[in-house]
Amino acid sequence: MGLSTVTMIYAGMFYIAALVLVVGLVYKIVDYSRTPVPLKIPTTPAPTTRSGVIYRMAKEVVVFESLFKANKWIWVFGWLFHFGLLLVLARHLRYFTEPVWFWVGIVQPFGKYASIMMVIGMAGLLARRFLVDRVRYISTPSDYLMLVLLIAIGLSGMLMTFVVHTDIVALKAFFLGLMYLDVQPLPQDLTLLVHLALVALLMVIFPISKLLHAPGLFFSPTRNQVDNPREHRHIAAWAARLDQKN
Amino acid sequence: MAAAEFDIPKLKDDIEIPKLREGVMAHAKTFPAAKAVQDFMGYPHELGEDWKERAIDKMGELLGKYRSMKVFLDACVHCGACTDKCHYYLGTSDPKNMPVARQDLMRQVYRRYFTTAGKLFPKLVGAKDLTKDILNDWYSYYYQCSECRRCSVFCPYGIDTAEITMAGREILNHVGMGQKYSNEILSKVHKIGNNLGLPGPALEDTLEGLEEDIEADTGVAVKLPLDVKGVEVLLVTPSADFFSEPHVESLIGYAKVFHAAGISWTLSTHASEAGNFGLFNGNYESMRKVAMRIRDAALELGVKRIVVGECGHAWRVAYSFWNTLTGIGYGGDDPFSIEMQKQLDPTYPQPQHICELTNDLIKSGKIKVDPSLNDDLVVTFHDSCNVARASRMGTEPGGQFIIPRELIKSVVNNFHDMADETIGESTFCCGGGGGLLTDDLMEVRVKGAMPRATALNNVVKEHQVNFMAMICAICKAQFTKVLPKYGFNMSMVGGVHQLVSKAIKLD
Numbered sequence: 001m002g003l004s005t006v007t008m009i010y011a012g013m014f015y016i017a018a019l020v021l022v023v024g025l026v027y028k029i030v031d032y033s034r035t036p037v038p039l040k041i042p043t044t045p046a047p048t049t050r051s052g053v054i055y056r057m058a059k060e061v062v063v064f065e066s067l068f069k070a071n072k073w074i075w076v077f078g079w080l081f082h083f084g085l086l087l088v089l090a091r092h093l094r095y096f097t098e099p100v101w102f103w104v105g106i107v108q109p110f111g112k113y114a115s116i117m118m119v120i121g122m123a124g125l126l127a128r129r130f131l132v133d134r135v136r137y138i139s140t141p142s143d144y145l146m147l148v149l150l151i152a153i154g155l156s157g158m159l160m161t162f163v164v165h166t167d168i169v170a171l172k173a174f175f176l177g178l179m180y181l182d183v184q185p186l187p188q189d190l191t192l193l194v195h196l197a198l199v200a201l202l203m204v205i206f207p208i209s210k211l212l213h214a215p216g217l218f219f220s221p222t223r224n225q226v227d228n229p230r231e232h233r234h235i236a237a238w239a240a241r242l243d244q245k246n
Numbered sequence: 247m248a249a250a251e252f253d254i255p256k257l258k259d260d261i262e263i264p265k266l267r268e269g270v271m272a273h274a275k276t277f278p279a280a281k282a283v284q285d286f287m288g289y290p291h292e293l294g295e296d297w298k299e300r301a302i303d304k305m306g307e308l309l310g311k312y313r314s315m316k317v318f319l320d321a322c323v324h325c326g327a328c329t330d331k332c333h334y335y336l337g338t339s340d341p342k343n344m345p346v347a348r349q350d351l352m353r354q355v356y357r358r359y360f361t362t363a364g365k366l367f368p369k370l371v372g373a374k375d376l377t378k379d380i381l382n383d384w385y386s387y388y389y390q391c392s393e394c395r396r397c398s399v400f401c402p403y404g405i406d407t408a409e410i411t412m413a414g415r416e417i418l419n420h421v422g423m424g425q426k427y428s429n430e431i432l433s434k435v436h437k438i439g440n441n442l443g444l445p446g447p448a449l450e451d452t453l454e455g456l457e458e459d460i461e462a463d464t465g466v467a468v469k470l471p472l473d474v475k476g477v478e479v480l481l482v483t484p485s486a487d488f489f490s491e492p493h494v495e496s497l498i499g500y501a502k503v504f505h506a507a508g509i510s511w512t513l514s515t516h517a518s519e520a521g522n523f524g525l526f527n528g529n530y531e532s533m534r535k536v537a538m539r540i541r542d543a544a545l546e547l548g549v550k551r552i553v554v555g556e557c558g559h560a561w562r563v564a565y566s567f568w569n570t571l572t573g574i575g576y577g578g579d580d581p582f583s584i585e586m587q588k589q590l591d592p593t594y595p596q597p598q599h600i601c602e603l604t605n606d607l608i609k610s611g612k613i614k615v616d617p618s619l620n621d622d623l624v625v626t627f628h629d630s631c632n633v634a635r636a637s638r639m640g641t642e643p644g645g646q647f648i649i650p651r652e653l654i655k656s657v658v659n660n661f662h663d664m665a666d667e668t669i670g671e672s673t674f675c676c677g678g679g680g681g682l683l684t685d686d687l688m689e690v691r692v693k694g695a696m697p698r699a700t701a702l703n704n705v706v707k708e709h710q711v712n713f714m715a716m717i718c719a720i721c722k723a724q725f726t727k728v729l730p731k732y733g734f735n736m737s738m739v740g741g742v743h744q745l746v747s748k749a750i751k752l753d
């Protein structure tokens with residue numbers, strides 16, 4: 001049986017999207033890590049040890065600590081969105097793993113309902129962009145569209161989960177096929193095709209957009225530096241050259 | 247001074263978040279640096295034909311040198327968490343004074359010239375070609391940021407608008423739009439050794455005069471030594487301490503502390519300035535050049551300890567950067583830093599803040615104080631932004647909040663903090679930091695002081711506070727000038743060592 005045009009298009013699309021995502025992110029991460037940090041600029045009070053920094057960073061990633069201090073509304077919506085997203089993505093791992101990992105199995109029912117958290121969170125963030133004059137002022141078209149894109153992905157996914165089911169077994173065969181370079185037919189429901197096209201778009205946008213906040217956070221000198229400038233001499237290579245002239 | 251009239255904000259019970267009023271501060275432009283100053287600093291003094299290329303080139307160079315700038319320009323999600331955190335936005339309601347909007351002035355250009363999305367879809371991501379209008383916006387709004395880092399506390403990625411402001415000023419300098427105030431000061435310190443342009447002989451006279459005053463006042467011959475070799479401590483303090491009021495009261499305080507503790511010390515003509523305006527322009531080389539004067543003086547005088555007087559940004563540079571810039575500190579393994587570090591006494595932190603030193607001396611009983619001598623005062627403490635969010639004191643994180651308060655409480659009996667959300671890491675800038683302490687920015691300064699004045703007003707009403715102590719020369723100068731506009735008496739403003747000076751026992 002030959003593969004349909006749609007299958008071929010989607011297969012090509014996902015190969016390209018995956019390539020852009022991986023190459024783009026690796027490029028950015030390498031670029032960040034190669035760019036020097038000439039001065040100690042942690043926002044103090046800051047931890048005085050490496051393990052303290054790991055703890056500080058963990059609090060930023062897991063509970064959005066600074067955001068919590070700043071604004072409770074953004075924090076609630078932002079955290080609902082991201083935690084929902086995390087569970088949803090964890091649940092999605094079953095399409096890419098055979099046999100399905102044990103914990104991915106456990107996450108399944110939670111992931112299903114986490115989609116609601118995720119969409120509510122994003123709706124709240126989108127509402128703020130329209131309603132709060134300060135946030136409206138700083139929003140660019142891409143800020144709205146990013147949320148619209150993610151909401152559309154979420155809603156199309158939920159449509160499949162809760163209303164018009166798709167052939168999960170065939171879908172999984174398609175993605176495992178992609179991973180093992182043996183393309184299999186893709187189920188051709190409209191909802192699924194929309195969901196997947198939008199996901200591919202998201203993957204392409206990721207490394208060239210503000211979604212770089214995810215890797216960026218780990219490279220933020222105000223958060224990842226140890227507060228020990230009196231005890232350790234911190235010096236960048238380009239700056240060390242100045243010392244030799246003295 | 248031709249500054250226009252402006253309305254002074256009315257103090258309310260709470261610091262309210264204003265509705266946006268676009269463009270209301272666009273007119274506030276600091277005076278540009280003249281040719282002579284720009285020449286001396288090695289910058290052009292007017293826009294040349296190629297200003298645009300120069301600006302973009304400089305931006306590219308800085309992006310390659312500072313990870314902070316690259317990550318911060320990429321990572322912002324426009325979440326809005328920082329929008330109500332800047333005292334200049336709260337005081338002026340100009341949206342371009344919201345931290346993220348201030349960053350966006352540069353981000354729009356960064357996106358256009360340095361990112362794929364901005365090259366392909368500029369409208370979509372808010373990317374713009376660099377124009378003179380944008381350059382003028384930079385000049386207005388990068389000089390309405392005191393680089394206080396309050397925004398960086400609240401940003402989920404720690405984006406520090408101060409880093410962007412510094413880069414913006416550096417680019418402006420390189421296209422010929424320098425600021426008169428900062429660049430004149432930098433040239434004075436390079437030529438003479440301090441920000442005030444106070445030459446050696448004048449300094450000597452001033453110190454002698456102060457010695458006479460102290461003796462007349464206390465009957466004790468407390469000395470203020472200058473350029474003495476082989477003593478234990480080199481004290482580096484902001485030059486305002488030598489003759490400005492109320493700064494000089496703190497200088498007298500330091501001298502009394504050294505006297506009472508029997509620590510031999512000296513000031514230095516060559517390093518007669520702790521302040522370092524190189525920080526404000528984000529120019530590493532210029533900051534290093536200013537800081538090198540202190541290393542040179544310390545080596546020349548052969549001192550074992552370096553102590554820094556009351557100055558916020560100076561303490562940031564000293565604490566966070568001196569080791570990097572000049573090798574004053576520990577842990578260096580290169581010849582340059584070893585030369586400095588082997589001379590320093592490892593039983594003390596290097597550099598040490600004067601509050602760390604005095605607090606230790608009082609706690610260990612080496613000097614005696616009588617807090618009842620300050621019973622006429624009800625005191626509060628203003629955390630200076632650079633001390634609070636860009637440095638530390640003592641060994642524990644947050645020591646920069648605890649140690650000055652401990653010290654104050656040991657020399658006064660009546661102390662009340664201002665509201666929590668206005669002190670500590672959330673402290674509000676005085677409104678005059680980061681190179682804004684100039685008369686041509688008076689409107690920005692007065693309006694930017696509104697949040698602090700509101701918090702102060704509340705403790706004045708509730709606890710009859712009549713003295714706000716602080717450890718920053720810029721804060722002192724700023725508050726004595728702007729607080730009277732809000733109806734406070736300028737004698738409410740003073741240094742922590744001004745309180746120590748009154749309470750210390752000299753015999």
Ligand code: HEM
Pocket residue numbers: 060061062064067074077078079081082125126143146147150211213214215217323324325402
């Ligand atoms: C290390 C992982 C991540 C961390 C720590 C993180 C953290 C944050 C934080 C603190 C915010 C600001 C608050 C908010 O608006 O929610 C934010 C915003 C945002 N994040 Fe993430 N994020 C991560 C990964 C992701 C990923 C993987 C995506 C998308 C696929 C994403 C999409 C977004 C979007 C679209 C916004 C902007 C929301 C708005 O428009 O207000 N994040 N993120």
Ligand code: HEM
Pocket residue numbers: 085088091092095111112115118150153154155156157158159160161162165166168171175195196199202
């Ligand atoms: C190649 C990647 C992806 C594939 C193959 C995929 C496929 C699917 C499928 C088949 C469903 C329906 C599940 C069911 O019927 O039980 C679904 C649901 C969903 N998808 Fe995706 N999806 C992908 C990526 C994403 C991404 C990146 C997001 C979020 C940004 C997302 C968000 C959702 C949501 C919220 C649901 C509904 C809740 C759930 O069942 O987990 N999907 N997706």
Ligand code: SF4
Pocket residue numbers: 331332333334343344345348390391392393394395396397398406407408411675
């Ligand atoms: S650093 Fe301070 S002055 Fe500058 S934008 Fe941030 S809060 Fe405002």
Ligand code: SF4
Pocket residue numbers: 321322323324325326327328329345346400401402403404405
């Ligand atoms: S808090 Fe940080 S991420 Fe949010 S808008 Fe401000 S600078 Fe951008």
